[in-house]
Amino acid sequence: MASLEALLAAFPSPELDELVATRRDLHRHPELAFEERRTAGIAAGRLRSYGLAPREGVGKTGVTADAGGAGPRLMLRADMDALPLTEATGAPYASEAPGRMHACGHDGHVAIALAVARRLTATPPPAPLRFLFQPAEEGRGGAQACAADGVLDGVGAAFGLHLWTPLPAGRIGINRGPLMAAVDQFEITVEGRGGHGAAPHETEDSILASARIVDALQSVVAREISPLEPAVVTVGSIHGGTAFNIIPGSVRMEGTARSFTEAVGRALPEKIRRIVEGTASACGVRATLRYERVNGATINDAKMADLVIETASRVLGEENVETDTRTLGGEDMSVFLERVPGCFFFVGCGLEGPPRAHHSPRFDVDERALAVGTLVMEAVVREAARRLA
Ligand SMILES: [Zn+2]
Ligand SMILES: [Zn+2]
The missing domain is CATH 3.40.630.10 (Zn peptidases)
Structure with a gap:
């Protein structure tokens, strides 16, 4: 010693x-x-x-x-x-x-x-x-x-x-x-119909849909993965819009998911996809998910x-x-x-x-x-x- x-x-x-x-x-x-x-x-x-x-x-x-x-x-x-x-x-x-x-x-x-x-x-x-x-x-x-x-x-x-x-x-x-987790990386593109910030009813609001997607994604770890299994879903970047009074036509987000076991790692992409696409659909916009498993x-x-x-x-x-x-x-x-x-x-x-x-x-x-x-x-x-x- x-x-x-x-x-x-x-x-x-x-x-x-x-x-x-x-x-x-x-x-x-x-x-x-x-x-x-x-x-x-x-x-x-x-x-x-x-x-x-x-x-x-x-x-x-x-x-x-x-x-x-x-x-x-x-x-x-x-x-x-x-x-x-x-x-x-x-x-x-x-x-x-x-x-x-x-x-x-x-x-x-x-x-x-x-x-x-x-x-x-x-x-x-x-x-x-x-x-x-x-x-x-x-x-x-x-x-x-x-x-x-x-x-x-x-x-x-x-x-x-x-x-x-x-x-x-x-x-x-x-x-x-x-010792260290598997690293996944994802990119979400939300597409709607842009328009005037004062006439949201004439648009498909990609900003509101994105906010709901970010929020809903937190339920993957909180409600769909065993509390005994460590996992993380983080949205780390969100970009959309050009001005205070315009509802933009699209928003792009990037994030990472982490896990230790192969079972959780395999389950994450489909859970994330279901929430991304389902939430987008509920908001009347379209979302695409690109998902990559970077490292085990x-x-x-x-x-x-x-x-x-x-x-x-x-x-x-x-x-x-x-x-x-x-x-x-x-x-x-x-x-x-x-x-x-x-x-x-x-x-x-x-x-x-x-x-x-x-x-x-x-x-x-x-x-x-x-x-x-x-x-x-x-x-x-x-x-x-x-x-x-
Ligand atoms: Zn480093
Ligand atoms: Zn390092």
Whole structure:
């Protein structure tokens, strides 16, 4: 068992300095999905400096590098993309690119993975390894692109981590089974007959119908899904109309649905479609629904989760490993974990003070978590190599 202070005291300070410098450099220069060329170049350069031979352009802008001999590989995955929003932290290392920000911590994931890669390759690797620096995690299909490009060929197990502000530095969050939800995305177009705001009886009001659809959709989770099953239906954008006195001819809405189990995930689209079309019909307008299941749930293999729980408990102390963490946020690590056993876990990085929510312009991390993530991930890979040998 070790306190965070004791752990950091034993962590080489030049290595922590480099972790922080790497993360801050990437933080200043965020790149959006499938545009991570500078980031990928930095990752490839560092991997080369460790004596590896990285392959670039994987899944468009990703990088992989293999280490160790033949046999089933342990894959270590880090995502690289930033988000389309403008940073408002005021930090000295804030994004230099308006409209782009590492607001999810992927800059830290790259820094950690590079540190782990160096540790694991400084001496002969404990097992055949593959490092993956993945593009476009944020709902843009980076994992699918990498899988299509063969990154799982020869892989026996996959591991990944996510910096996580709801937990403080020094703590790990994990679940045996589902950790993150399946992500669906939908788009609703409501069409009526526009007209004068003072003569609604001569129109088909797409605004009123849209309001009723948004409201009615909340009954899917409240009344049609078992209260014992987590699910979310959120309408996140609604656009219609041009002036205060015009009833517009159409309204466009976008939203997301989340679930953990396949049964709920399969049931959601038809329930949503029935409510969208039925409500539109009751309002005398027409609605079309385009529905896409983006990612499956991120589900940890029970044995691999046990391995991570035991290893993290050894490194951080059992009291610092939360084993019942779940969130309805999504992750395309699911693409890999659907195909090979593995485990994804959260590395606490919450700062004191005002909330630093993921995907918010004030997002920031406690950089001590970079050392924690490095130690835990290195230990996990070494333990997996020992158990799977
Ligand atoms: Zn994110
Ligand atoms: Zn993320």
